[in-house]
Amino acid sequence: MRKISLGVRMALILFVPSLAFVVVLGSLFVHQSHRELDEASLARGRAIVSFLGPAAEYVLVSGNPVALDSLMARALAQAEVAAVAFYDADGELLGVAGQGLVGLPSAARMVEADEVVVEARGGRLQFATAVLSLAPQVDDYSTPQQVLRTERLGWVQVDLDVTAREGAKRRLLLVVVAAVLVVLVGALAMAWRLARSVGLPVAALVKAVRRMASGDLDVRVSAQSTSEELRALEAGFNAMADSIAHSQQTLQARIEEATAQLAHQARHDPLTGLPNRRAFEESIEQAVSIHRRAGDVVTLLYIDLDRFKPVNDTCGHAAGDRLLRELAGLLRARLRAQDHVFRIGGDEFAVILRGCGREDAHHIATALCDAVAAYEFVCAGRSFKVGASIGMARMEGMINDVSAVMQAADQACYEAKHAGRSRVIEYQRSSD
Ligand SMILES: Nc1nc2c(ncn2[C@@H]2O[C@H](COP(=O)(O)OP(=O)(O)OP(=O)(O)O)[C@@H](O)[C@H]2O)c(=O)[nH]1
Numbered sequence: 001m002r003k004i005s006l007g008v009r010m011a012l013i014l015f016v017p018s019l020a021f022v023v024v025l026g027s028l029f030v031h032q033s034h035r036e037l038d039e040a041s042l043a044r045g046r047a048i049v050s051f052l053g054p055a056a057e058y059v060l061v062s063g064n065p066v067a068l069d070s071l072m073a074r075a076l077a078q079a080e081v082a083a084v085a086f087y088d089a090d091g092e093l094l095g096v097a098g099q100g101l102v103g104l105p106s107a108a109r110m111v112e113a114d115e116v117v118v119e120a121r122g123g124r125l126q127f128a129t130a131v132l133s134l135a136p137q138v139d140d141y142s143t144p145q146q147v148l149r150t151e152r153l154g155w156v157q158v159d160l161d162v163t164a165r166e167g168a169k170r171r172l173l174l175v176v177v178a179a180v181l182v183v184l185v186g187a188l189a190m191a192w193r194l195a196r197s198v199g200l201p202v203a204a205l206v207k208a209v210r211r212m213a214s215g216d217l218d219v220r221v222s223a224q225s226t227s228e229e230l231r232a233l234e235a236g237f238n239a240m241a242d243s244i245a246h247s248q249q250t251l252q253a254r255i256e257e258a259t260a261q262l263a264h265q266a267r268h269d270p271l272t273g274l275p276n277r278r279a280f281e282e283s284i285e286q287a288v289s290i291h292r293r294a295g296d297v298v299t300l301l302y303i304d305l306d307r308f309k310p311v312n313d314t315c316g317h318a319a320g321d322r323l324l325r326e327l328a329g330l331l332r333a334r335l336r337a338q339d340h341v342f343r344i345g346g347d348e349f350a351v352i353l354r355g356c357g358r359e360d361a362h363h364i365a366t367a368l369c370d371a372v373a374a375y376e377f378v379c380a381g382r383s384f385k386v387g388a389s390i391g392m393a394r395m396e397g398m399i400n401d402v403s404a405v406m407q408a409a410d411q412a413c414y415e416a417k418h419a420g421r422s423r424v425i426e427y428q429r430s431s432d
Helices: 006-062 065-076 106-110 163-213 228-267 277-294 309-315 317-333 358-374 402-418
Strands: 081-088 093-098 116-121 124-137 147-161 298-306 340-343 348-354 376-379 382-385 387-394 424-426
Touching: 006 065, 006 081, 006 116, 006 124, 006 147, 006 163, 065 081, 065 093, 163 228, 228 277, 277 298, 277 340, 277 348, 277 402, 298 358, 298 402, 309 317, 309 376, 309 382, 317 340, 317 348, 317 358, 317 376, 348 358, 358 387, 358 424, 387 402, 402 424
Parallel strands: 387 424
Antiparallel strands: 081 093, 081 147, 116 124, 124 147, 298 348, 298 387, 340 348, 376 382
């Protein structure tokens, strides 16, 4: 029962009452019609035999054969009458007309008055009644009213052939059964259509809800049901699906944005916007592996600002921040597109130069050093000059891995600082 779909349930709900109603109505109609046919035959038989009883009195008294034949011929002319017979008082056959008379009904012999005996025999209905002589009794003339004296003269019997009536009953039954079938087929078709018009949209909604529950947010249903309520339900589902999909997209976009922001924050310095130490380490690893693979020349510059602390101490940390931001912009502006600058510490920067010969690298490093030296920072009415001590190291010879090149650049920067600041010094192996 649980597996029966909604459509089939609805079809059954609509069809079963129609089935019961039509079958009951058809049965009642057939029963009533059959009864009416039966009663019509009974009434006809009774009427004919009741008419023949009194009419036959003269015939049986006189024994006139012509009158007997005439009477039987008139009776035989009636509808359904198959045979007519007259019997004398001893039950002997006086005359018969028609076919297939099978004898006087046994109960008929008991009939004394004007009652009619009816018996069904051999596909026929037999009606019999006594023929009575009704003569006035005139012995007692003092009696004011006449008293009738009855004497049984014989019997009259009429057979009705009911096979035609049975045929009519069968035909009627067939017509009613055919009509019931036609009505039921129509009712079934209508119930099925109605059930489908509800069952299919509901099934589509159930399927869509299941798909949505399994994560498919693109699922929609066609809002074209014939029922207004179902259309509203379908439109509501689609609107809900749109809303969920939109929320999901917004959420996804926010997650991606936040993830990208986090990834950016993880690799960038929030103060200057330059890539940070972590990004620097990844980039130098990458540059070294490219150098090994393709022989690309990599030069690393370590930059440590000179006399930066006095700015902080004199004008405050915020002024120092501003100076760091401005110098970051200045360094970036003086580099080629393929070079990258990183902030790797408080006032420390690193630059990776790619595909650059020694002379060009020197030229770039010196340009950076000069630009910082020439830069004038004004704060609280005072002018500050900072410098840049730059250590340079190239990937060649023994300097062929990340830590070696970083160490070399750091060493050279240290030397630049101790050599008097604001200068470029390239790492030489002899400086170890
Ligand atoms: N405003 C600001 N100051 C910072 C930041 N990070 C580090 N510092 C400061 O930068 C200074 C760096 O110190 P030093 O390198 O010794 O200062 P310096 O004056 O450049 O010294 P020399 O390199 O010897 O010339 C310290 O005073 C730190 O507090 C920052 O993000 N913002």
